[in-house]
Amino acid sequence: MFACNIDSFLENELVKIRDYFYKMMANFPNASFKKMLEERKEWLPPVYISDEVIVIPKANGPFDKQLGKSLKKGYSVFIYHKAVKEYCRTFHLDNEYECVLSMVLAHEFFHSLHRIWDERAFLQDASPRTGISMERKHQLTESLADYFAFSWLESNADGDYAKVAQHRKSLWQEYTFANWPYSAALVFVNNPNKFFEILELLKLKPAMANSSFYYRSSENS
Ligand SMILES: [Zn+2]
Numbered sequence: 427m428f429a430c431n432i433d434s435f436l437e438n439e440l441v442k443i444r445d446y447f448y449k450m451m452a453n454f455p456n457a458s459f460k461k462m463l464e465e466r467k468e469w470l471p472p473v474y475i476s477d478e479v480i481v482i483p484k485a486n487g488p489f490d491k492q493l494g495k496s497l498k499k500g501y502s503v504f505i506y507h508k509a510v511k512e513y514c515r516t517f518h519l520d521n522e523y524e525c526v527l528s529m530v531l532a533h534e535f536f537h538s539l540h541r542i543w544d545e546r547a548f549l550q551d552a553s554p555r556t557g558i559s560m561e562r563k564h565q566l567t568e569s570l571a572d573y574f575a576f577s578w579l580e581s582n583a584d585g586d587y588a589k590v591a592q593h594r595k596s597l598w599q600e601y602t603f604a605n606w607p608y609s610a611a612l613v614f615v616n617n618p619n620k621f622f623e624i625l626e627l628l629k630l631k632p633a634m635a636n637s638s639f640y641y642r643s644s645e646n647s
Contacts, residue, residue, distance in 0.1 A: 443578055444470060444535070471502050474504050475504075478508075486606055491512060494534040496538045519593065525589070529591075537571050557636060568607040598612050
């Protein structure tokens with residue numbers, strides 16, 4: 427299926443994703459973020475392809491296996507390729523396997539950079555002091571990463587990338603009612619400026635990010 431092997435595909439893809447990240451995030455006028463980018467200029471997360479299959483308990487979306495993971499340790503990225511294959515099979519995207527891999531890679535890449543800048547957004551605690559629940563933090567961080575991955579796919583001239591992006595968006599719409607955390611990315615599709623606003627508020631004033639991130643099923647458009 428691969429012209430080259432999966433490792434070199436991901437390696438090449440990661441460089442392109444990083445270029446796109448720098449282009450997109452140039453529109454984020456935040457001094458500490460810019461500083462972090464400056465310091466990490468040539469940096470790429472270590473990427474591991476894992477054989478593990480991790481079932482998400484009580485999943486509320488269309489797919490119940492973890493596709494990837496970003497770790498605090500080394501900010502490395504894991505790709506669960508068996509789950510990615512199953513995702514492709516389930517949604518008839520077998521011919522777009524590489525593009526789905528790229529979506530997962532972009533999503534996890536975003537998490538890694540995001541957590542370097544704002545580790546608190548990923549702490550596994552409820553934060554009554556900051557006025558935001560774990561569940562809400564999860565929804566915010568996931569929707570940011572998923573929107574980034576969606577934008578990356580959409581920016582690609584290759585039509586297969588756009589197909590995977592549009593499919594993902596259709597899942598957001600379909601599972602809005604279930605409060606699937608990724609579905610909240612629709613907020614950014616409808617209002618791209620909100621993406622930077624939420625990113626900033628989540629770090630500086632989480633309670634405000636919480637309250638300015640209105641999202642209800644009825645807003646599904
Ligand atoms: Zn994620």
